[in-house]
Amino acid sequence: MRPSRSPRTTHPVPARPRGRRLLALAAAAVAAPAVLVATAAPSTAVDDRAADRAKDRAVLKDHQNPRDTLRAAAPKGFYLGSAVAGGGHHEEQPYADPFAYDVEYRDRLAREFSSLSAENQMKWEYIHPQQGFYNFYPADAIVRFAQEHDQVVRGHTLLWHSQNPEWLTEGDFTDEELREILRDHISTVVSRYAGRIQQWDVANEIFTEEGEFREENIWITRLGPGIIADAFRWAHEADPKAKLYFNDYNVESFNAKSDAYYELIQDLLADGVPVHGFAPQSHLSTQYGFPNDLRANLQRFVDLGLETAITEIDVRMEVGEDGPTAAQLAQQADYYQRALQACLDVRECKSFTIWGFTDKYSWVPVFFPSEGSATVTTETYERKPAYNALQDTLRAATRAGWGR
Ligand code: XIL
Numbered sequence: 001m002r003p004s005r006s007p008r009t010t011h012p013v014p015a016r017p018r019g020r021r022l023l024a025l026a027a028a029a030v031a032a033p034a035v036l037v038a039t040a041a042p043s044t045a046v047d048d049r050a051a052d053r054a055k056d057r058a059v060l061k062d063h064q065n066p067r068d069t070l071r072a073a074a075p076k077g078f079y080l081g082s083a084v085a086g087g088g089h090h091e092e093q094p095y096a097d098p099f100a101y102d103v104e105y106r107d108r109l110a111r112e113f114s115s116l117s118a119e120n121q122m123k124w125e126y127i128h129p130q131q132g133f134y135n136f137y138p139a140d141a142i143v144r145f146a147q148e149h150d151q152v153v154r155g156h157t158l159l160w161h162s163q164n165p166e167w168l169t170e171g172d173f174t175d176e177e178l179r180e181i182l183r184d185h186i187s188t189v190v191s192r193y194a195g196r197i198q199q200w201d202v203a204n205e206i207f208t209e210e211g212e213f214r215e216e217n218i219w220i221t222r223l224g225p226g227i228i229a230d231a232f233r234w235a236h237e238a239d240p241k242a243k244l245y246f247n248d249y250n251v252e253s254f255n256a257k258s259d260a261y262y263e264l265i266q267d268l269l270a271d272g273v274p275v276h277g278f279a280p281q282s283h284l285s286t287q288y289g290f291p292n293d294l295r296a297n298l299q300r301f302v303d304l305g306l307e308t309a310i311t312e313i314d315v316r317m318e319v320g321e322d323g324p325t326a327a328q329l330a331q332q333a334d335y336y337q338r339a340l341q342a343c344l345d346v347r348e349c350k351s352f353t354i355w356g357f358t359d360k361y362s363w364v365p366v367f368f369p370s371e372g373s374a375t376v377t378t379e380t381y382e383r384k385p386a387y388n389a390l391q392d393t394l395r396a397a398t399r400a401g402w403g404r
Helices: 021-029 049-061 088-092 103-112 137-148 175-192 218-223 226-238 256-270 294-302 326-345 385-399
Strands: 036-038 079-084 115-118 133-135 152-159 199-204 243-248 277-280 283-285 307-318 349-354
Touching: 079 103, 079 152, 103 137, 115 137, 115 349, 137 152, 152 175, 152 226, 152 307, 175 218, 175 226, 199 226, 218 226, 226 243, 226 256, 243 256, 243 307, 256 277, 256 294, 277 294, 294 307, 294 326, 307 326, 326 349, 326 385
Parallel strands: 036 133, 079 115, 079 349, 115 152, 152 199, 199 243, 243 277, 277 307, 283 307, 307 349
Antiparallel strands: none
């Protein structure tokens, strides 16, 4: 059975994180009705840039060959990305926020990747935790880090059904107010990072497996599908340089869901809506087989005049007590390699992002009980066959003159 057709492949709707540190901060600051913007860190968070950089440099010193990384292997103009761990499920784990506190993690993130995606830090719940109150601190930190390390950034995400704050989902707003809230959010967030975000996931996971608009999506359900075009227009106004994307899972293959995007995007383009990209997240599992039609599917969107990207790949597996077997790791490497090759083979696919690069911080075991080992390095950063397969494939593309 094709993975994309199997209901078992759908991932659960991410649960709202229970940690409320940011909300407490927000509530304290939101006494006045005016729009408040938090850029200061909570007192416990890392806020000392000079100290951060000194620590980063200290770790860097004992590092090996700077050519022996994923980003160094990639051809010029091809971006190798990772999600930046923080917020979301991490708040439930027995460790401090990885991006804020884990120096070795930060160091590897800087050395290995040329693109960063905010795993949770730009989602509504984090960046807009109270009405009229934006907390930009965690997102600012990512964008600043990216600039310091010569990395581009993918913004994630503006219009989604999940990880929205309660003030929004439980609020008693008229349709007109809701529309205004979305417009303000998109304009405020996108313009703040204008010129510093390469691609924005404007709309995330808007379709069901059957290709219907998801009913849980407050924006579409309340305001109608026309709000999607508005969202893209508002984002484009706020940052005319950013490439604006649709992003979803289980759209690696030709199926009802990817067909729904194919239809919708054609309509939007015909209406002159600034849509620039379509991205299969690519949360794969060795249980379900590789989507062999990935390249052809990417190509059909490129043929509409779009660009495309792989935005959240991981390859999970059923892990026994003794950990993954050599055969499982080989199969995982094969999936990662084929997904990367599919992207490299499509001219307008220039960005390949893994949803976390170490099992230490992966979302997979939290959301898919009994599955794990989904990233390219172990919890102690040992390279798996998948890491080597990606590096070899990137080097081969570089040698072959990719993009020329
Ligand atoms: C996940 C994060 O990795 C978790 O930390 C969080 O608890 C839930 O969301 N599709 C998406 C991502 O678009 O935003 C999701 O990220 C994974 C699935």
